[in-house]
Amino acid sequence: MAKKEDFTPLSKLGEFKLIEELTSNFTLNQGSSILGIGDDAAILEPLTGQTLISADSLVEGVHFDLTYVAPGHLGYKAMVVNFSDICAMNGLPTQVLVNIGISNRFGLEFLKEIYAGIKAACDVYDVDLIGGDTVSSYSGLNLSVTAIGQADAQKITKRSGAQENHLVVVSGDLGGAYMGLQILEREKSVFQENPDIQPELKGNEYALGRQLKPEARTDIVDLLEKLEVIPSSMIDISDGLSSETLHLSQSSGYGFALYEEKIPIDPTIYKLCEEFNLTSTTVALNGGEDYELLFTIDPKDYDKIKGNPNLTVIGHVTEKGGECKLITRDNKLLPLNAQGWNSINEKNY
Ligand SMILES: [Mg+2]
Numbered sequence: 165m166a167k168k169e170d171f172t173p174l175s176k177l178g179e180f181k182l183i184e185e186l187t188s189n190f191t192l193n194q195g196s197s198i199l200g201i202g203d204d205a206a207i208l209e210p211l212t213g214q215t216l217i218s219a220d221s222l223v224e225g226v227h228f229d230l231t232y233v234a235p236g237h238l239g240y241k242a243m244v245v246n247f248s249d250i251c252a253m254n255g256l257p258t259q260v261l262v263n264i265g266i267s268n269r270f271g272l273e274f275l276k277e278i279y280a281g282i283k284a285a286c287d288v289y290d291v292d293l294i295g296g297d298t299v300s301s302y303s304g305l306n307l308s309v310t311a312i313g314q315a316d317a318q319k320i321t322k323r324s325g326a327q328e329n330h331l332v333v334v335s336g337d338l339g340g341a342y343m344g345l346q347i348l349e350r351e352k353s354v355f356q357e358n359p360d361i362q363p364e365l366k367g368n369e370y371a372l373g374r375q376l377k378p379e380a381r382t383d384i385v386d387l388l389e390k391l392e393v394i395p396s397s398m399i400d401i402s403d404g405l406s407s408e409t410l411h412l413s414q415s416s417g418y419g420f421a422l423y424e425e426k427i428p429i430d431p432t433i434y435k436l437c438e439e440f441n442l443t444s445t446t447v448a449l450n451g452g453e454d455y456e457l458l459f460t461i462d463p464k465d466y467d468k469i470k471g472n473p474n475l476t477v478i479g480h481v482t483e484k485g486g487e488c489k490l491i492t493r494d495n496k497l498l499p500l501n502a503q504g505w506n507s508i509n510e511k512n513y
Contacts, residue, residue: 172272174298182298185272186279190286190293194258196314197292206294208259208312214320216313218249224304232348235274237376238307239281245402246311247289247380248455252400253322255315256382259294260286263308265301278307289382319389321459325396326416330460332479333395333469335384337428338405339444342451343436344368344375370432378455384474391468395459406449407502408458409488416460419486422479422500424493449490449500 174182183201192200198207208215222228222242230238247257262282266275275298286293291311351363365372381400388395397416399408405427413420427448437444460481461469469475479491488500 170271170273173268174266174270174272174275175268177272179298182272182275186275186298187293190283192292192294193290194292196258197294200292200294201296206259206261208294210314213314213316216250216253216255216315216320217310218246218253218313219308219310220246220249221306221308223306229348229352230305231352233376235277236281236284239278239283240285240377241281242307242309243282243285243289243291243311244378244380245453245455246309247285247291247313247382248378248400248402250311250313251380251382251385251457252398253313253315254319254385254388254395254398255313256385257289257291257311257313257380259292259312261294261310261312262296264296264298265306265308266298267301267304270305289380319394321395321398323397323399323412323415324417326412326418326420326460326481327396327462328418328481328483329463330396330481331463331466331477332409332420332422332458332460332481333475334401334405334428334456334458334478335381335474335476336454336456337430337433338401338448338454338456339429339433339437339451340371340374341378341453341455342375342404342447343433343440343442344371344373345451345453346436346440346442347371348375368432368436370430371436374454378453380455381457384457387472387474391465391472393461393465393468395461398457398459401452401454401456401458403452403502404448404450405458406488406500409500410502412458412460413486413488416481418484419482420479420488420500421482421491422489423491426476426478428476428478445490445492 187201196211198209250257347368397412401408409420424445429444434444490498
């Protein structure tokens with residue numbers, strides 16, 4: 165992170181110079197990018213298929229806390245959460261536009277660190293930054309990102325295609341990002357009480373990584389293509405398994421049944437849940453920001469995904485107009501509800 169003494173007020177730079185400082189090391193690598201930053205608008209020429217566009221904002225105090233989020237991680241995460249929405253349509257991200265609202269308490273050095281994170285994500289995901297804006301904000305920092313992607317028309321997966329008896333599949337594992345946030349919040353309050361105490365972050369790298377540096381599952385989009393599986397419906401998990409399942413159910417018009425024992429949770433996350441006196445299933449259902457993909461497939465495709473370590477079948481689609489339910493380990497049926505991110509109740513579904 166930039167030292168306190170390295171502080172170049174943004175007012176010292178003109179808009180042109182600022183854009184130059186922040187974006188001079190970005191290059192265009194996608195064949196569909198004809199013109200990037202530097203004119204009134206960018207120019208794209210879609211190569212094949214259809215274009216996907218998605219926008220999302222990250223607002224200080226709502227989506228992130230600069231006490232423990234480094235600006236580089238913030239830039240990276242702002243990209244990834246938008247790339248994840250393109251993946252959720254079974255497409256791959258290709259270009260991105262970034263608007264930053266910034267107050268005068270931040271200097272050039274801080275902005276440069278955010279852009280270093282943006283650049284790192286663009287490099288990892290092979291996405292071109294093609295434009296955006298930097299404006300003054302009176303209410304803290306906010307990042308507004310528009311991601312553009314592409315996919316073949318017949319491959320694009322909406323939320324609305326789930327059919328009775330289709331299997332419900334999730335990538336990766338769940339609950340890690342929420343537990344990472346719990347650790348950061350705990351260490352923040354310890355620090356506020358006694359600034360001499362060093363944060364206890366060791367041994368919790370997995371959870372912290374899931375929270376601070378999430379990844380978009382472009383690899384799953386590639387894998388599905390390789391396996392020749394087109395999901396019937398799909399969404400990315402930003403708010404928790406429960407509310408995303410409800411979205412698929414509402415859009416498709418069918419009920420969903422999930423099995424508690426099938427929900428994939430990393431062993432280190434189980435341990436952390438115990439430490440924090442939280443039920444791991446609750447954390448997986450109602451925590452968020454894991455950015456895994458939740459989708460349904462026709463049962464005839466089961467053999468193609470069977471045994472793949474990246475994919476877990478966690479349930480099935482039930483009758484038309486049905487409810488969404490969790491079947492617990494002791495065979496009880498619990499209705500899923502959209503508690504969302506901030507309302508996890510201890511030992512409670
Ligand atoms: Mg989404």
